[in-house]
Amino acid sequence: MADAIIEVVPMDELPLIVELYNQIFRPSKDIESFRRRYLGRYNILQMVARVEEKPVGFFLGFELKPTTFFAWFYGVSPDYRRQGIASQLMEAAHSWAKSHEYEVMRLECHNQHRPLLHLAIVLGYNVVGIRWDADRTDNLVLFEKYLDD
Numbered sequence: 355m356a357d358a359i360i361e362v363v364p365m366d367e368l369p370l371i372v373e374l375y376n377q378i379f380r381p382s383k384d385i386e387s388f389r390r391r392y393l394g395r396y397n398i399l400q401m402v403a404r405v406e407e408k409p410v411g412f413f414l415g416f417e418l419k420p421t422t423f424f425a426w427f428y429g430v431s432p433d434y435r436r437q438g439i440a441s442q443l444m445e446a447a448h449s450w451a452k453s454h455e456y457e458v459m460r461l462e463c464h465n466q467h468r469p470l471l472h473l474a475i476v477l478g479y480n481v482v483g484i485r486w487d488a489d490r491t492d493n494l495v496l497f498e499k500y501l502d503d
């Protein structure tokens with residue numbers, strides 16, 4: 355286990371989050387696309403996981419509706435996977451959301467993101483549906499977890 359330090363980081367740390375995003379996901383995104391998506395969002399949560407000071411993972415989320423918090427993006431650098439870091443990030447996000455009066459956490463995941471499908475099941479999420487993602491022309495699996503479970 356890596357025993358990462360998980361920190362909630364302020365808006366001015368968005369460049370670090372975008373750097374981590376671009377190490378983990380393709381196609382890459384620029385900071386403006388994140389700023390655009392943040393417009394009008396309530397309770398944006400940015401968290402970074404560090405191992406020996408090095409940023410190795412991140413979580414980004416915001417309110418979907420008053421009862422439900424949405425885990426938008428999160429990931430862990432390839433060299434640090436399977437050490438419990440995403441679980442630590444998600445557990446920190448669950449506690450933050452619970453302490454901010456949310457009842458449910460929602461995730462969405464493409465079928466090809468197998469590690470995330472595994473992680474969601476291990477963390478106690480239920481499949482609650484699918485929706486068509488017109489941008490990626492693929493289905494997204496919708497997961498939710500009651501934060502009291």
Ligand SMILES: CC(C)(COP(=O)(O)OP(=O)(O)OC[C@H]1O[C@@H](n2cnc3c(N)ncnc32)[C@H](O)[C@@H]1OP(=O)(O)O)[C@@H](O)C(=O)NCCC(=O)NCCS
Pocket residue numbers: 378426427428429430431434435436437438439440441442463467468469470472473474476
């Ligand atoms: C999905 C992801 C965040 C998991 O991060 P991680 O730090 O490796 O996850 P954890 O170590 O906390 O895994 C916890 C459990 O989830 C399951 N799991 C995680 N990755 C898995 C994999 N590749 N295959 C099978 N099970 C997996 C396992 O049960 C694991 O426990 P174990 O290692 O004791 O068997 C990481 O693989 C990643 O960043 N992937 C690319 C980005 C992504 O798809 N993000 C989500 C969409 S927004």
